[in-house]
Ligand SMILES: Nc1ncnc2c1ncn2[C@@H]1O[C@H](COP(=O)(O)OP(=O)(O)OP(=O)(O)O)[C@@H](O)[C@H]1O
């Protein structure tokens with residue numbers, strides 16, 4: 002009964018129309034990325050993302066070879082940590098005055114002959130400026146300490162055990178503690194957000210408009226069936242969701258250094274999610290009489306999910322009754338599942354979410370197809 | 379088997395009887411016109427035959443199928459232009475034809491169809507940028523994709539320029555020549571006379587006249603009559619001196635003599651000449667389909683002015 006060829010030709014026409022309509026593309030792809038940029042930017046200054054650190058390198062050499070310039074290596078290592086961003090300050094500046102002028106409390110001074118002393122195994126101290134009350138200072142001192150330890154160990158390892166391999170576990174990762182940052186959490190949340198909004202709003206709109214303009218009647222005169230029609234929409238929104246997913250993860254990782262765990266377990270959510278909300282949108286458009294009512298009902302269904310399903314904030318930060326409420330929202334299980342896979346690597350947890358989403362999707366999809374009428378009575 | 383057999387078809391919306399017990403058949407290869415004022419029930423009737431609406435009573439067989447129950451099967455074999463045809467906004471007529479061909483799993487040359495309905499120039503324009511007439515032509519083009527044996531064209535030429543209208547007439551004549559059966563609604567009576575083998579005039583959900591346009595004119599028209607421009611005195615003179623029925627239209631200064639036989643005109647004119655009075659233009663006239671249509675439709679309207687005002691208003695909302 003169901004014909005792949007018809008689904009494909011409907012898919013072609015629909016996706017082409019979608020791409021020609023700049024508006025849909027904006028909401029489907031660009032808008033979620035903008036959200037990531039905005040929220041990422043707002044929240045990354047605090048406990049997550051990179052912290053700006055001013056560094057004055059007074060160790061000007063001379064170095065027998067660039068290899069010997071340990072001071073520069075140290076600063077480069079800090080900068081590459083992803084946690085802090087090193088801004089070099091000319092050696093001639095008065096450093097504390099410079100920090101004050103730049104409204105910053107975070108800075109490092111590397112003293113003269115730092116490299117020479119290090120290579121000779123002589124103790125050498127650097128100065129780390131910080132404000133104990135600021136969380137960014139905590140990150141700076143933590144990171145600098147970590148790298149200092151690393152360089153220390155590296156020195157001893159080279160000195161006393163030329164033949165033994167590196168001490169296991171002592172790598173730069175010790176500094177980059179795998180704490181979950183807000184951005185890490187935000188990416189699955191916003192992916193969930195776009196899985197919800199893009200198919201949902203679109204299908205509410207299309208299905209009620211097509212009913213009003215009698216386009217459905219028209220399609221009913223062709224061999225295309227309701228299931229085929231809905232399936233082609235679902236496929237399109239899966240494509241769009243995956244494209245949006247890659248974009249958002251890309252932006253999150255490259256712009257904000259998010260930690261994302263990409264696993265196979267994501268795929269069911271990226272497929273079931275669009276299917277669920279496309280069908281739900283269709284259902285809303287089907288049971289309402291006019292595009293106007295459909296819009297209103299669509300919003301009533303969508304808005305609580307947009308904000309309360311763990312999209313922008315973890316539901317653990319919400320009051321208990323809202324947490325309970327979140328558990329009746331289908332999107333909650335998608336966002337939780339995405340978090341389980343992408344952030345915590347908790348696959349058994351994700352499997353439970355997957356099962357819940359599968360059941361909800363099946364029920365809604367069947368209901369939408371059953372209640373959806375091409376023709377009037 | 380007749381392509382269309384409709385018996386006592388009924389459809390009501392609340393108290394409104396949109397289709398009120400109509401019966402007709404359409405023969406294979408026939409072009410059948412449904413005429414009637416706005417709200418007469420033409421679209422309702424057509425959509426029931428297409429299987430788009432469920433009927434409340436009566437029997438309908440289209441190509442031997444019950445259109446409501448066997449719609450999916452039926453739709454493979456029919457072509458339809460709905461009234462107020464619309465399509466996906468960002469799709470061009472050419473893409474639409476290819477889409478339909480894919481859905482129906484048939485091979486067609488889209489450019490040929492576009493040429494046939496005079497739409498080549500707008501083949502690549504998005505549907506929402508097409509003019510009303512071009513949209514209509516897109517509808518006609520799509521109805522042809524599956525080479526249907528039976529076509530339902532609901533006001534296919536409404537809103538078209540005279541040239542485009544004639545082009546569509548040509549398409550319809552071409553289809554007829556290929557032996558297709560066509561049901562057509564129109565508000566243009568000349569179009570009906572040009573294209574249709576038979577017409578049915580609907581009013582308030584009922585068929586008030588049916589047959590070839592000549593038959594309808596004969597049955598419901600006033601027949602041939604002689605009109606003489608002249609005075610009432612002359613009218614009285616003719617009446618007194620012949621055994622003809624003589625009416626006088628004072629407003630137009632016209633003597634009207636219905637002719638049972640054509641030769642009666644001679645007697646009337648002889649009497650006029652005999653009278654010695656002045657008389658002007660003479661002509662013989664017959665009711666056109668327009669005259670009959672107006673008489674049939676407005677006659678019914680006068681009787682039920684009140685009840686009919688409502689549904690007509692509702693359409694205009
Ligand atoms: N879905 C509906 N609900 C309520 N009333 C309807 C519905 N469809 C049609 N009607 C009513 O049925 C009557 C017949 O409508 P229909 O569309 O068949 O007229 P029509 O002859 O096609 O008119 P037109 O020439 O203006 O297209 C109208 O009075 C209309 O208001």
Ligand SMILES: [Mg+2]
Pocket residue numbers: 420421422461532
């Ligand atoms: Mg109509």
